[in-house]
Amino acid sequence: MQLSARYRDASRYSLGALGEARAAARAAGRPLIDLGMGEPREPVLEAVREAAAAALAPYLPYPRPGGTPELREAIAAWAHRRFGIELDPERxxxxxxxxxxxxFSLPQLLVDPASGRDTVAATVPGYPIPAASAVYAGARLLELPLREDHGFLPDLDAIAEDDWQRLAVFWLNYPxxxxxxxMDHDFVRALAERARHYGFVLASDEAYWELWSExxxxxxxxxxxxxxxxxxxSLSKRGSMPGYRSGFVAGDRELIAALRAFRLQTGTVPPAFVQAAATVAWADDAQPARLRELLGRRRATLLAALQDAGFRCTGASAVFIWAAVPAGVRSAAVADWLLERGVLVASGELFGAAGDGYLRIATVATDAEVAAAAAVIREFAP
Ligand SMILES: Cc1ncc(COP(=O)(O)O)c(C=O)c1O
Incomplete structure (x- = not known):
């Protein structure tokens, strides 16, 4: 048996090290404050849980590939409340x-080396799935560095004409x-204009959108x-619902129709009880507001400790602090130092070489854990 070259290549884009550190601490019986992963761990709204339970009928048929009309309407209503826009729930x-x-799937619909569309652009440091999905789709990966002096936005003017013409998908992830x-409106508008000009798809992953800090x-x-x-x-972050596996994609009608057809083959349609729960979750704005308040408080505690210990912190997300380590130390060494003292954070290079020199600290632990982690951070001396 031989595993594919794509499988081997894609395994480079993994955050496995975080899981291993967590498992090792658990196996050794060491307590661990987990500031590594970025999903809130707060109770899901009771009404959401009840909706899931109530939808567990004795027999459930295959769900329809486009999802239930009720859920699509709840999503459209959310988008109207949030952005004042009218999304067509059907199309x-x-x-x-x-x-x-x-x-993960999107490049498979769009990458087409035979017609010259062989490239997927993804930003680094970054969430590893866009890069892994490019590898599995047989695409050429164009990694775009995010630099602090450029507001952690990709420099569109630095992209060569040939790359623009070969692009099938351009991944953005903001927050x-x-x-x-x-990102700001002008940036995303400028990129959307280039998408139409060059004929690629601008894919905007906004999983953290509602958990802003200001x-x-x-x-x-x-x-x-x-x-x-x-x-x-996604509902994973705004609803504290990672285990429900529920999100949505919206936008270009032709692409949505293609995705609907594609998804007849992938078997990834959410089950009816998840869609019923999601319908309630998208109708609710109190949970994300509560999470913003909770995470914001924890973020303030961690920010104060990090700044006292000489870290320079950036970011406008309630979920993540991106902390530049003091000059002369390696971020991986600082992450190890914290782990030895029971605090798990992600060293920046886990998200790609461009992340070296930074730590990603998630604000998702309890108040007591965050206070204890802040005390450990204050002990750090480069
Ligand atoms: C940037 C980003 N996008 C998307 C996701 C996927 O979230 P989910 O599949 O739970 O909706 C994550 C999860 O951590 C993420 O960090």
Whole structure:
């Protein structure tokens, strides 16, 4: 038996080291404050859980590939409340089983080396799935560095004409994982114009959108036109619902129709009880507001400790702090130092070499754990 070269290549894009550190601590019986992963761990709304339970009928048929009308309407209503836009629930929205599977699949619809569309652009440091999905789709991966002096936005002017012409998908992720940076309207509008000009798809992963730290950030859902644009949202973070596997993709009607047909083959349509729960979750704005408040408080505690210990912190997300380590020390060494003292954070290079020199610290532990982690951080001396 031989595993494919794509499988081997894609395994480079993994955050496995975080899971291993967690498992090792558990196996050794060591207590661990987990500031490594970026999903809130707060109780899911009772009404959401009840809706899931109530939908567990004795027999459930295969779900329809486009999702239930009720869920699509709840998503459209959310988008209207949040952005004042009118999404067509029938033609512009598809519920997904979380956003990861949809992000993973997209290049398979668009990458076509025979016609010259062989490239997927993804930003680094970054969430590893866009890069892994490019590898599995047989695409050429164009890694675009995110630099602090450029607001952690990719430098569009640095992309060569040939690359623009070969692009099938351009992945954006704002609020960004791991840097916590946000984009502005002009940036996303300029990229959408290039998408239409060059004929690629601008895919905007906005899984963290609603957990902002100061004000609502820009979203591709505010664009005047969805031509060549897809936007990915999730309940994992805003609803503290990672285990429900529920999100949606919205945008370009032709692409949504293609995704609907594609998803007949992938078997990734959310089950009816998840869609019933999601319908309630998208109708609710109290849970994300509560999470913003909780995470914001924890973020303030960690920020104060990090700054006292000489870290420079950036980011406008309530979920992530992106902390530049003091000069002369390696971020991996600082992450190890913290881990030895029972605090798990992600060293920046886990998200790609461009992340070296930074730590990603998630604000998702309990108040008591965050206070204890802050005390450990204050002991750090370079
Ligand atoms: C940037 C980003 N996008 C998407 C996701 C996927 O979230 P889900 O599949 O739970 O919707 C994550 C999860 O951590 C993420 O960090």
């Amino acid at each position: 512009e929205i598809i519920p997904t089983s979380g956003s990861k599977e949809a992000i 960004n994982n791991p840097t916590g940076a946000v 004000r609502p950030p820009a979203s591709a859902l505010e664009l005047e036109s969805f031509d060549n644009v897809l936007v990915f949202h």
